[in-house]
Amino acid sequence: MQTSFKRHKGAPNTMLIVDDDELNRDILAMLFEADHAILQAANGLEGLKAFSERSEDICAILLDVMMPVMGGMEMLEALARTHVPERVPVFLITGESGGEVIKQAYDLGVMDVISKPITPHIVLRRVNSVMELFAARNHLADVVAEQTEELREQNKQLQSFNMGMIEALATATEFRSGESGEHVRRIHDITRLLLVSSPLREQFSEEDIRQISLAAILHDVGKISVPDAILNKPGKLTPEEFAIMQRHTVSGDEMLTRIPQLKGLPFYDYARLIARHHHERWDGKGYPDGLAGDAIPLCAQIVGVADVYDALVSLRVYKPPFGHMDAVDMIVNGRCGVFNPLLMEYFRDIAPSIRELYARSAQTEMQTETQTETR
Template sequence: MATAIRSGIRSTDELVRYGCDKFVVVMPNIPSDDFTRRLHQVSDAVHSTIIPGHEYVSLTACVGGVRIHGETVDEGVGRAAQLLSRAKAKAGTVVTDADSIEAFQSEKPLVLIADDSEMNRAILSEMLKDEHCILEADNGRVALDMVDRYGDELSLVLLDIVMPGISGFEVLADLSRRSGIDNLPVIMISSEDSDDAVLRAYELGASDYINRPFDSRVVRRRVSNTIRLYAKQRRLTNLLSQQYNERVKNSRMLIDIMAGVMELRNGESGRHVTNIEKLTELLLGYLVQRSGTISLDNEERSTIALASALHDIGKMSIDDAILNKPGRLTPEEFEIMKTHTTIGANMLLELGSHHAGNALMEYAYQIARWHHERWDGKGYPDGLKGDEIPIAAQVVSVADVYDALTSVRVYKDAIPHEEAIQMILDGKCGTFNPLLLDCLLEVQDQIAETLARPADVVAFPTI
């Protein structure tokens, strides 16, 4: 897939994997007409890709494209994701911000009816077709596939309980695990009216429950009310998200300034902080997926990644002769260097006292103080062990070690990516959370692609 996409873009454009089956392409200074043409080239290239052994399988690329003016890349990606959903609803097209927005806004709400009975689907479709666009699924697996395919374009799901293969309850549970019903209301439909069935549906996250036989007035009213309620909820969520993003932009600017000062003083490359941030967010995403106990939403993961930029803020207080020494440190110098963890934590604690309850400052404190702790308790400064180490500090610790290993130093060459990964897995850089190491192994190819560095970058050692 990546090869096909690259064939349609310029050599100066940057391609980054964004989730399991999504990619982001950054195309600096591209003319408007060439922008749209390139997006269609990408779509055509993917469609013409031949999969060895599956020559009769045809791939489809849905493309959402935006031009960024006076906003961050993250904000642009957010807008592109919305257009991507519209492209999915149009079955594999290219949609850009130059297309007519009014055409999409005038569309009826999209409702998915999932029921193995063709007659039931026909009855519900007839009731709703005048005011809604209808999709149909005859089993649970198809329903889940359609939710994945249409994403935010879906306004509501009507879900039968008893279906072959995957039951409606199993579909609902799957959506709940993926937080798929936070923004997508699901109304259960069934002839089963026992208290246990109704209670289970609500416990799994259903918005409503409608019994058969259907009363057309009841169905229309409940569907309409539920869609309107969730639409209001989405508008409120978007408003809060905009306010949050504005605060993050301000924090981002201040942290970039502080990180820049730190890197200028201790001789590290300008990529070090950026690499730590990217790798932290990448590892956190996989860690949340693999863990049954760690729960961090997108905002929390982004906040931790942002806070990681301040992991070495305490080095601002370390003497230049020690901080920028080209050779190995003496035991006495090493003890002084180790104090950067507590010094940085105290600096952030003082700053945080003026911003009580600020998640960014709390994560920054944890990371600055404990990013040199190790899973077996042999790290510093406090000798924390296992899950005593906050998860934010654990993840940044791995990211920091990897970037230190793969950076050029004044007394050694950079260690190749594969060797660095193996050294971390073998415990040559201290012990880490086994689950975190599994995540590192899983994302190693993405790391190599995302954190590719120029050969002439020089960074001083991370101690």
């Protein structure tokens, strides 16, 4: 015969007995005091007060129906309003045999209705069985919550690792071409700025915006395949050299397909589209596929604008930097290829924010250089 209650470590272990008959309370207390701390109340009002003061400790409520001041059904209704029966098992112990009372009790969430006069071993068995089920369920919920948190933390660490791997891969390309590693970070920031500070935000979820911005970091990954003599040539490229340079878009797409760790990551498809198509132009005169208009993936169009702006305002081996307003004017007026007219409106609107972004970036780089020099 089951006589003891199996409790999970750290679980609540106080039983609240609410009955106006002191003898009944004592009998019930004697049944359960070997395994539980006992808390008693003589009516529903006292019971509610006791529960509110010790709610974190209470593992079960044994509740009489007929009591002065406040009856058991009234107390049960008050408990149900705050969903207590969903997390603490409530047992109605009553001499009432009316079906309506029992139905109402079950509707309000009691786990069992036990008739008076009570039979001790039956009460013990029925109450302990239900309490063990509740305890097991709550323990399982705690374990699931703990494991979920562990998985969430592991996912954050994995995302951090992936971000580091992505930035390392992208920055390696930038260093080969003599550009600052901050280039890829700025492309990320401009892309995100265009997506969140313009009507484009209505076309993408916050998660899509995050993934597109992350994918933008790998836009030029294919330049790893371009020979140094072409990548760092200070003068104008010959037609043959330019054709090789153009291949970095296709190479980037192909390279991403060969890194199995990237497949399945949420930004992967965006990264491939951006790597391949960020040099396509609205009039079809871009490369590598000569796509035109809306045939160009929107994510690639956005990164294409960001990439051109950063190239214009940055020092390159083949040119000095342009000023902010000159760069904006060159892009909007088609001197760097034709872009989506609507995208140009958005770009012009957020141009002041881009200037601020670069001012903050320059300040950060200066502080980093100062710290390095003082070491």
